[in-house]
Amino acid sequence: MRNASPTLKAIAARLGLSPTTVSRSLNGQGARYRISDRTQRAVQRLARRLDFSPNPIARGLRLKKTATVGLVIPDVSNPFFARIAHRITVAARDHRHSVLLSDSQEQTALEVEAIGLLLRRQVDGLILCPVGLSDEHLSPLPHARIPVVLVDRCFPGLALPAVTSDNLGGARAATRHLLDAGHRRIGVLQGLPGTSTNRDRIAGHRAALSARGVPFDPALVAGDSFLEDAGFRAARRLLRLRPRPTALFALGNLLALGALRAIAEAPLRVPDDISLVAFDDHPYAPHLSAPVTTVAQDVDALGRVAAEILFERIGGRRAAPKTRAIPTRLVERRSVKTLATNPERKQPT
Amino acid sequence: MRNASPTLKAIAARLGLSPTTVSRSLNGQGARYRISDRTQRAVQRLARRLDFSPNPIARGLRLKKTATVGLVIPDVSNPFFARIAHRITVAARDHRHSVLLSDSQEQTALEVEAIGLLLRRQVDGLILCPVGLSDEHLSPLPHARIPVVLVDRCFPGLALPAVTSDNLGGARAATRHLLDAGHRRIGVLQGLPGTSTNRDRIAGHRAALSARGVPFDPALVAGDSFLEDAGFRAARRLLRLRPRPTALFALGNLLALGALRAIAEAPLRVPDDISLVAFDDHPYAPHLSAPVTTVAQDVDALGRVAAEILFERIGGRRAAPKTRAIPTRLVERRSVKTLATNPERKQPT
């Protein structure tokens, strides 16, 4: 803020000392190098008085450490990722690190570019929400000289620590909830096939089905991306099936939004004509025309835990890479209709 | 990505040249310093083959330019700011700059700290969404050696370029809309008093009132922050007034959310028992139990224009600081009830 912090040299000159001595006095190396207490105190006092703080660029050059972490995110404007970014930014400050933010715009090519740039900029650590379709470009990362943590989407083949929601468990709970309410024809609005999140959620859905002995019908799965418009199109398609599904399960928040549009357009009503469950909770969810039942992810925890792992590793601990699953929570509202016709609902377990 | 880019020195050594020559060949200074075309081409070929790219830290140290811009935001997890951050991040990439992100957590103290840190890190420009309560700590910025742009909240006294929504016009349009529908007792849920956004929105509201000759009643204004809970409490208070306001005007998206909660709790229904207009549009707005009429800000434009101004100035143009107002748009939905009792509605102009 004030007129440019003075340099180490300037401080040294004013005290008739060498930059060496000043540096050591300020870095707690005084004892190690036998700087007298008197000198150290004098240095520290002047430094404080002049609001000195070492030039991070010069320091970075010398130390090959920049007190900076890189954050690569597919889309910062998506509230989900925005909250992750928020938590990480806050955690970074706690660890006196800055955050270099990149937005890969859901494109692998930009992701590659961003990672390269961040590595060249000598970040001390990297948190990555991969676009998620492929991982070949990530394969050098486990051998990078800095720790890397994956968030949200993971690649089992990759030796990198990852933090993800318990997508499988969350989806299983949602589908189980629908089954309990007597639904048997459940349409699924999926996201980007090939991503771990999508795969796990589908797997959870299928697990719940087969646990109840309900056959899985691929014709009831539609969609090809996590974006709203894909949700709209997929929902419209599913709603035209005959017999119509009695419930839709949207595997993402934007997909749910698209579904709502398609349902309104049909026009149908939730939950009378069709039930709806969505992955991702949302502040507005309770106030929708039909407050929608959701699988809430603990987004804050995702960001927090990722940052924790990263800074642990930056701090030196070099544990084996492990993926951490953050639990989800089913938030029941009023978008699921109980089908009275079905005798076996609420069967024990 | 690959094993650390080689250094200039390494390239020079491999070609039997000096780092000087290599540097000039790569920076387009070849002609200026009479490097032969043959040499230049050889350098460029090898550089490309080895995927060389100059160490940004070293470069930053020497040049006192880092190809980095700082971004200070009160709360990245707020979708409004997240979108601004998104646009700026994208714009920065277009200009080959990186973004250092700070989250001030709506605290002036943290904002001060963040600005200081970014300046020390030698960012080439700074985009700031000020917390907005005070501006003394910003007063050195107009004299900083780098350009600074304010977004969302501005300080008239400060000689800094600023980009804000047309808050006054937007609020005026909203209130006018309510007046047209016959409402006279309009409760206002305000945000943080003292911020320019809040002040301008209130001013717009009052302008619309007085244009219609409706007196302004301070008792109908409640609230003390832009957060949801403040909206909830303020709405609850206003809803208990007798006679009850016939409409609420929430001056922010989270305030609207709080209002919805308070209305549901009352319990009242929108728009039958109470009308609602909110500042800030939202993807879920159309799907609420009463699709809510909103004043939509062009958030993308806010971010884009801010980035434009910043990079123009980084590029050298040192125009006088000017504040740019981005137009808002009234999105009419179904949360406003037309009060039939009132004869003078839809009066011309």
Add this chain to the structure above:
DNA sequence: CGCATGGGCGCAAACGTTTGCGCAAGGGTG
């Protein structure tokens, strides 16, 4: 043949730190 001219490139300093090593002075010991 002497000199100016121009082409092609390198020297060395600088940016602001950190750090291995070593130097000088003073005090104690034999």
Add this chain to the structure above:
DNA sequence: CACCCTTGCGCAAACGTTTGCGCCCATGCG
């Protein structure tokens, strides 16, 4: 008095660039 140890600190190199200045060699001209 010679030696060693301790205390207190500085030298200089290094990190990887960029840049003002100047060097050297050919060539052309008179």
